[in-house]
Amino acid sequence: MNLSKILPYKKQTLKSFFTFEFTPLNIFMFLLTIGLVTAMLWGVGAYLVQGHHAYGVTRQHAWGLLIAMYVFFVVSSTGLCIMSSLGHVFNIKAFQIIGKRAIIGAIITILTGFAVIAFEIGHPVRMVIYNVLTPGLTSAIWWMGTLYGMYLFFIILEFLFLNNENHKYSKIFGLAGLVVGLAAHSNLGAVFGFLVARPIANGVFFPLYFILSAMVTGSYLLFLIYGWRYKMDFPPEVQKFMVTLAQVLGLLLAILMFFEIWRALTAIYGDMPERGDIARHMIGSKRFLIGEVLLGMLIPFIIIVLSKGRAIKLMVYASITGMIGIFWMRYDLVDDTQLAPMLPLKIREYLPAPGLTEYTPTSVEWMIAIGAIGLAFMMYYAADKFFDLDHTTENVH
Amino acid sequence: MMARYGMALDYKNCINCKACESACKEENGILLGADYHRIWVGVREIEGVFPNLSIGSSSFEPSQCQQCDNAPCQEVCPTNATYYDDNGVVRVNPDQCILCTYCMQACPYDARYIDDRTTTVDKCNFCSDTRLIHGETTTACQATCPTKVRIFGDLDDPDSEISKVLRDREYHKLKEHLGTRPKLFYLT
Numbered sequence: 001m002n003l004s005k006i007l008p009y010k011k012q013t014l015k016s017f018f019t020f021e022f023t024p025l026n027i028f029m030f031l032l033t034i035g036l037v038t039a040m041l042w043g044v045g046a047y048l049v050q051g052h053h054a055y056g057v058t059r060q061h062a063w064g065l066l067i068a069m070y071v072f073f074v075v076s077s078t079g080l081c082i083m084s085s086l087g088h089v090f091n092i093k094a095f096q097i098i099g100k101r102a103i104i105g106a107i108i109t110i111l112t113g114f115a116v117i118a119f120e121i122g123h124p125v126r127m128v129i130y131n132v133l134t135p136g137l138t139s140a141i142w143w144m145g146t147l148y149g150m151y152l153f154f155i156i157l158e159f160l161f162l163n164n165e166n167h168k169y170s171k172i173f174g175l176a177g178l179v180v181g182l183a184a185h186s187n188l189g190a191v192f193g194f195l196v197a198r199p200i201a202n203g204v205f206f207p208l209y210f211i212l213s214a215m216v217t218g219s220y221l222l223f224l225i226y227g228w229r230y231k232m233d234f235p236p237e238v239q240k241f242m243v244t245l246a247q248v249l250g251l252l253l254a255i256l257m258f259f260e261i262w263r264a265l266t267a268i269y270g271d272m273p274e275r276g277d278i279a280r281h282m283i284g285s286k287r288f289l290i291g292e293v294l295l296g297m298l299i300p301f302i303i304i305v306l307s308k309g310r311a312i313k314l315m316v317y318a319s320i321t322g323m324i325g326i327f328w329m330r331y332d333l334v335d336d337t338q339l340a341p342m343l344p345l346k347i348r349e350y351l352p353a354p355g356l357t358e359y360t361p362t363s364v365e366w367m368i369a370i371g372a373i374g375l376a377f378m379m380y381y382a383a384d385k386f387f388d389l390d391h392t393t394e395n396v397h
Numbered sequence: 398m399m400a401r402y403g404m405a406l407d408y409k410n411c412i413n414c415k416a417c418e419s420a421c422k423e424e425n426g427i428l429l430g431a432d433y434h435r436i437w438v439g440v441r442e443i444e445g446v447f448p449n450l451s452i453g454s455s456s457f458e459p460s461q462c463q464q465c466d467n468a469p470c471q472e473v474c475p476t477n478a479t480y481y482d483d484n485g486v487v488r489v490n491p492d493q494c495i496l497c498t499y500c501m502q503a504c505p506y507d508a509r510y511i512d513d514r515t516t517t518v519d520k521c522n523f524c525s526d527t528r529l530i531h532g533e534t535t536t537a538c539q540a541t542c543p544t545k546v547r548i549f550g551d552l553d554d555p556d557s558e559i560s561k562v563l564r565d566r567e568y569h570k571l572k573e574h575l576g577t578r579p580k581l582f583y584l585t
Contacts, residue, residue, distance in 0.1 A: 062498040122496020130476035130493045141499050142475035196575050197505035342507035
């Protein structure tokens with residue numbers, strides 16, 4: 001059977017695979033990718049030797065940086081999937097050119113997310129076995145994991161049909177991937193939202209917020225992917241797409257800020273224990289003010305508003321700050337959920353006076369978490385070499 | 398024979414001798430240095446400034462897994478490693494535990510911990526695999542308590558000591574408002 005008939009790919013020799021234009025930017029990205037992947041391998045090595053003791057997680061703060069990074073990657077994946085569906089599922093013209101590139105991005109980011117979580121879940125192989133043998137149907141983690149598995153399957157098929165220019169089936173699997181992806185991703189929000197013991201997380205906010213912030217993340221990533229692809233020299237149809245993308249992103253950011261403001265106000269109002277105090281702590285932190293608000297929302301938003309979405313080159317740079325902001329959003333949501341210690345009658349003994357739980361990621365956690373970005377870069381480089389990810393004239397209307 | 402086991406704690410009798418903790422560690426093979434695993438005694442220190450000290454604020458409060466009838470830890474387990482056994486005891490099957498630690502997030506009582514022997518999450522199981530399985534109706538902590546703080550027994554048996562005590566005395570449960578329906582009763 002000829003693979004290229006199912007999935008057309010460009011033939012590469014070892015030499016051509018590793019050949020790229022020696023521009024300063026390319027060399028920088030090459031070295032960055034090598035460095036990040038090495039860091040990840042180093043971290044994984046330390047984890048395989050020491051297990052969870054290599055991490056800074058504790059009994060009271062059992063989820064750490066790797067969970068945040070897993071969320072970061074799967075949010076990216078869902079976001080890219082949603083944004084690309086605007087084109088080839090919902091037929092919005094400006095978005096029709098991004099299909100293949102966005103979907104391969106979604107595949108790569110979810111695979112990276114799975115790679116990260118594999119080093120956080122204590123028994124990943126056992127997970128695959130008992131996920132099937134004894135499914136916990138009341139568990140948001142079960143639904144999230146199972147639906148993400150299906151989602152990956154659907155978007156791989158979608159990519160396959162997009163490559164074959166089979167728009168009927170790519171649309172069907174695109175829609176399936178979108179629906180299952182939305183279900184999976186809101187379930188990830190529910191992993192936190194279902195925690196009745198933790199008032200700061202409990203409720204409807206996270207499942208909704210996850211979808212909204214996924215769309216914001218997807219938009220930032222599209223700016224970065226297209227900025228990189230065309231090295232800031234955009235053809236007219238791409239320019240048109242990016243202006244539309246900026247305008248959509250402006251709206252999304254406005255809604256996100258509206259969500260965040262009301263979340264903060266309802267959390268603080270009444271000063272309910274384990275909610276009001278945590279919310280005040282969170283809102284006063286530099287991570288929130290500088291990371292989430294300034295980098296993640298305000299800088300890109302102001303650029304979009306002032307330029308009416310036309311400053312697309314500036315938006316590519318603003319998307320870097322945007323992604324840093326998104327990272328802190330993920331970190332904070334995991335951390336904030338666990339800040340209030342559960343202390344039933346264990347008030348004084350064995351523990352310091354009741355305060356907030358403390359967690360600092362270890363270097364091993366940082367190496368795996370940030371190193372995984374290199375893994376995503378590497379996969380993207382390979383995908384760009386093997387597949388023709390550019391739009392055809394057929395996509396341009 | 399099926400039962401629905403619970404424990405009443407006459408906690409004001411507790412003298413903080415920690416015999417229960419020692420017995421529990423011995424019975425269940427808890428590793429050395431693994432503090433507040435399975436059970437613990439909480440201490441409320443005397444509040445106030447001398448000479449205006451509040452003697453009433455000083456108390457010892459033994460605690461552990463609350464053996465909820467509606468356990469959040471069981472509900473969130475993705476592989477059903479956490480389950481209710483025939484006696485209504487919330488237990489963990491270490492072979493099925495994937496160490497996602499979602500149960501540790503969900504438990505409102507901080508009753509769960511990672512057992513470094515099996516690298517799975519574990520908790521108090523009312524000595525199910527060391528005593529109840531052999532037909533005994535005691536737990537290590539209860540059997541050893543010198544001031545008889547702990548009353549262990551079948552809540553469904555109207556003639557059991559615990560049923561009688563719960564009929565006769567006032568009690569409170571921890572974080573009941575979360576709907577967990579705990580089976581540990583603090584006698585007041």
